[in-house]
Each structure stands twice: as C-alpha cells, then as structure tokens.
Amino acid sequence: MKITNRFAIFAVVVVSLAGAGQALAADYLLKPGKEDHKWLLPASPVAPADNQVTPARIELGKALFFDPRLSSDGNLSCASCHSPMMGWSDGLPTAKGNKSKVLGRATPTITNTAYNTLQMWDGRKSSLEDQALGPMESMDEMAMDLTALFKWLNAEPTYKDMFARAYPGEPIDRTTVAKGIASFERTVTSSNSPFDRWLRGDEKAMTRQQIIGFRLFSDAGKGNCIACHHAPNFTDGGFHHIGLAAHDKVNPDVGRYAIKPVAAMKGAFKTPTLRDISLTAPYFHDGSARTLAEVMAHYNAGGVSKNNLSPNMKPLALSPEEASAIVAFMQALTTPAQPFVLPQLPFN
Known part of the structure; x- marks a missing residue:
C-alpha cells in the first residue's frame, strides 16, 4: 500500500x-x-494604502500608546494593559480598567494582531485602526473625553510636530490618532x-x-x-x-x-x-x-x-x-x- x-x-x-x-x-x-x-x-503585516508604516508614524503611535494622558484620569495608557514586560498583555485573569474596575475578559496580546482580519475577543472591530480608540471611548476602560483629547493634542507643540511629520496636511483627530497607534502596533510581531x-x-x-x-x-x-x-x-x-x-x-x-x-x-x-x-x-x-x-x-x-x-x-x-x-x-x-x-x- x-x-x-x-x-x-x-x-x-x-x-x-x-x-x-x-x-x-x-x-x-x-x-x-x-x-x-x-x-x-510573511515578512511584515499588510497595512492599508492610506496608512503605510513609516518611521514618523511608528514614533507617533508609540508615544500615544504609552501616554497615560489619553485616559480620563491620566493614569492609564494602552500599555497599562498591553505591556512589553508581560508579552504585550497584563498577566491578569481579566483586565482592569478605569478606577481599577475588574473587567469580564482577559487582555489579549497585541503580538501579531496586525495579521488578524478581525480584532477583539468578539471580533467587533475590523482593523487595527478601527479598534485603536475603542478602549479610550469605553467608560469601563480609559473613559476618555475625545473632544478634550483632540483639543489637548492640537495644543501640545511636540505632538503637533509629530502629527505633522507623520500625517502632513491631515488634522489631529480620531482618524490620525487611530492611524498612529495602529502603525506602532504593526511593529509588535513575533x-x-x-x-x-x-x-x-x-x-x-x-x-x-x-x-x-x-x-x-x-x-x-x-x-x-x-x-x-x-x-x-x-x-x-x-x-x-x-x-x-x-x-x-x-x-x-x-x-x-x-x-x-x-x-x-x-x-x-x-x-x-x-x-x-x-x-x-x-x-x-x-x-x-x-x-x-x-x-x-x-x-x-x-x-x-x-x-x-x-x-x-x-x-x-x-x-x-x-x-x-x-x-x-x-x-x-x-x-x-x-x-x-x-x-x-x-x-x-
């Protein structure tokens, strides 16, 4: 046989x-x-045509990812739950959000998430750009007032310069903030x-x-x-x-x-x-x-x-x-x- x-x-x-x-x-x-x-x-994840990865975009996204001022209390960043010291997760059974509220689901790693076609445990987000502001908007997580966030970013000289280099001619708003964070996340690969x-x-x-x-x-x-x-x-x-x-x-x-x-x-x-x-x-x-x-x-x-x-x-x-x-x-x-x-x- x-x-x-x-x-x-x-x-x-x-x-x-x-x-x-x-x-x-x-x-x-x-x-x-x-x-x-x-x-x-593949050698690198695919990025959308309007958000190809560049050094300036990575630099901007990295700063935004680690900046706790993107949360309402100024003490919780994306990296608080997705830490490079913990495999880009948090080591907890389930995540902790705004004011240390214990959430219902574990924090997934962001490692290689750029290769995914859907994001989040339930797949409710379709891309890295789509999911980037989700935790900021959630009252259970970072609970950020996005209007106040964009006002501050537009007034902060260094961030203004970083956005201008990363996305010349584009406003500092939810689109470019999401693009920047997504660009950084595309570099977190294994x-x-x-x-x-x-x-x-x-x-x-x-x-x-x-x-x-x-x-x-x-x-x-x-x-x-x-x-x-x-x-x-x-x-x-x-x-x-x-x-x-x-x-x-x-x-x-x-x-x-x-x-x-x-x-x-x-x-x-x-x-x-x-x-x-x-x-x-x-x-x-x-x-x-x-x-x-x-x-x-x-x-x-x-x-x-x-x-x-x-x-x-x-x-x-x-x-x-x-x-x-x-x-x-x-x-x-x-x-x-x-x-x-x-x-x-x-x-x-």
Missing part, C-alpha cells in the same frame, strides 16, 4: 512517546518538509521563535520533544489543534465555543453572539494566536487556565460545558507524554526578547 500522507506515516512510525518525546523511528520526521513552510509568516528557526533550516532550534509535539499538534487524529489554530499565525480568525466552565454560569458571556446573533456563535470567542504564548498566561478569554498544561488538560477532556459546544471540541485521549510534548512545542513559539526602548513622551 502506498502511503503519501506524512502524518499517516508519522502515526505508524512513532514507536513510543515515553520519556517526553523519545524514539521516532524515522529521522526525517524531525526535519521540516515543504508543507511545513506554510507556517512561516516571527523568530525556535519553531521559525527550525522551519528555516536550523535542525537544532527545537528539541526532539518539541518536534514531536508539533507533529501531534498538526495531526487531525491526535492533537487536532490545527482545527482552529491555522498556519501561519496559529489562528483561523474564527470563533468557537470551547466548553469553558464559565459558560454554565447564570448569564454567561455570549461572546461573538452579541455581534452576530447566530445560534452557533453563542459562547464563541475568537481563536487567539499561539505565538509568544508562553509569555501571556493566564489563558482563555476568561483567564481560567493558569498554565499551558491546564490548557491541554481542558482540550484533552473535550471541554467542561457541553452547551452549544463547537463540533471541533472532542476528547483527545492524549497520553501525559503526548500532552507534555504539545506543551513543549507551544513553548517553542516564543521569539527571544529583544531590548525595548520606551518613548520619551511630549511634555510642555
């Missing part, structure tokens, strides 16, 4: 996963094949993880256990993680009910259903990227998983809540060694940290 599916071959030749990833019978499975290259990200280096030919970039984890992750008959976490950014851009226990509570968060009232979307949330996932615990939209091991245990069990569960959610029957190998693979999706220089904010 002629077998052409690499993963079918993999299922036959894996003798044992005992000892967290030992004994692959075929060494070539430890090397990336042509079909694996689909996981390599594409040089051990997994990426392995794909590009560095055979020692990942351990044997991590490579086995990738094969299990990609195998529809085993981990089946690729049902939702597609190449190259480890997300399908879709929305799924994954069976979190919170869905069995009274008045649970309905997720995407609030935006698109279709029965299948009740309790469904956007598939997050897994890139830099080791930096962004806790996990899930409600922050209910503290570790990647807990994430795998949830999927291995097929979820907790069965009410309106996504058809992709089924018990996996992975052995402890197999689950550990997938966790090890996910840990190989983090790009090594590089020094990050905070902006010097305008102050006159």
